[in-house]
Amino acid sequence: MQLRVFTEPQQGASYDELLRVAQRAEECGYDAFFRSDHYLKMGDVSGEPGPTDAWITLAGLARETSxxxxxxxxxxxxxxxxxxxxxxxxxxxxxxxxxxxxxxxxGWYEREHTAYGMGFGSLRERFDRYTEQLAIITGLWEATETFSYDGEYYQLTEAPPLVRPAQSPRPPVLIGGSGAKRTPRLAARYADEFNVPFAGVDDTARLFAGVRAACERAGRDPDSMRYSAAQVLCCGRTEAQLRERAAAIGRELPELRANGLAGTPDELVDKLGAFAERGASRMYLQTLDLSDLDHLDLVAAEVMPQVAKL
Known part of the structure; x- marks a missing residue:
């Protein structure tokens, strides 16, 4: 199993803080650094410390990591x-x-859309736009000549392939969520990876099975999809350290143990093993206290070597 660091900068993080986390994650051997793409802090509408843009952040990190x-x-x-x-x-x-x-x-967080003047629309409209965007983005990346698209929401006329991705045929596309019908169909058609965020192992297995079935119906090998999960991280060598790390992110340790990836390194290995048994080959570790780089060090040293064998 691969371990990836997943951050939520809308809760409070500057670019320099994200850079420190990304570079430490790289030094420790984590497979990836991911960030959320949100423009508004959740749980506090004050807006502090202010939003950062996901793709501007990643552009900077692209040049400062290797x-x-x-x-x-x-x-x-x-x-x-x-x-x-x-x-x-x-x-x-x-x-x-x-x-x-x-x-x-x-897209799901209506408050950030109204805060910054972005259209939101009904769930059906958002999903219809999402479907068209997947078709357009993958189509543009894979096109060898001009690309046109005539949809309900977007129309492209002879778009030239001006900027080619470095990866061939394109960068991997991740789709995730708990939808029972449209999400699995879209994943089977467009995704390289399907992700289940913040669900228990049994629910994760059920959602994986739904995507595998959708792949079969679409004539795609279900094993050509990578399956992953995301869980909030709280790891400590002692109960005192665990309570301290849980308190730092505003959570109670018993609740985190029940609903997240929380515990000693050995407990985390066991929990990750349960996800692996249900088909997950990657775990996104939601890292909320970005000042605690020792947290990443601990997981890299005492958890990563064991789960790499899963």
Whole structure:
């Protein structure tokens, strides 16, 4: 199993803080550094400390790291037009030497849309736009000549392939969530990886099975998809250290043990093993206290070597 660091900068992080985390994650041997793509802090509408843009952040990190993969979990289809997003991600892929992955979702947090003047729409409209964006972005990346698209929400006329991704045929695309119908169909058609965020092992297995079935119906080998999960991280050598780390992110340790990836290194290995048994080959470790680099060191030293064998 591969371990990836997943951050939530909208809760409070400057670029320099994210850079320190990404570079430490690279030094420790984590497979990737991912960040959320949000413009508004959750749980506090004050707006402090102010938003950062996911793809501007990743462009900077692309030039200040050398081996770690970089991506979003997830960019919202409501935030950007699909053509410019395809160009931006392709350019960051070039800047990184082919280390970028695009997690794309339909968008869900209405408050940030109204705060910054972005259209939100109904769930059906958001999903319809999301579907068209997946078709356009992957189509632009894979096109060898001009690309046109005539959809309900987006129309492209003879778009030239001006910026080619470094990866061939394109950067990996991640789709995730708990939808029972449209999400599995979209994953089977467009995704290289399907991610289940913040669910228990049994629910994760059920959602994986839904995507595998959708792949079979679409005539795709289900094993050609990578399956992953995301869990909040809280690891400590002692109960006191665990309580301290839980308190630092505003959570109670018993609740985290029940609903997240929390415990001693040995406990984490056992929990990761349960996810691996259900098909997960990657885990995104939601790292909320970005000042605690020792946390990353501990997991890298005492958990990563054991789960690499899973």
């Amino acid at each position: 081996t770690i993969r970089l991506g979003t979990l997830m960019s919202a289809a409501t935030f950007r037009l699909p053509g410019p997003l395809a160009i931006a991600v392709a350019q960051v892929d070039q800047m990184s030497g082919g280390r970028v992955e695009l997690g794309l979702g339909s």
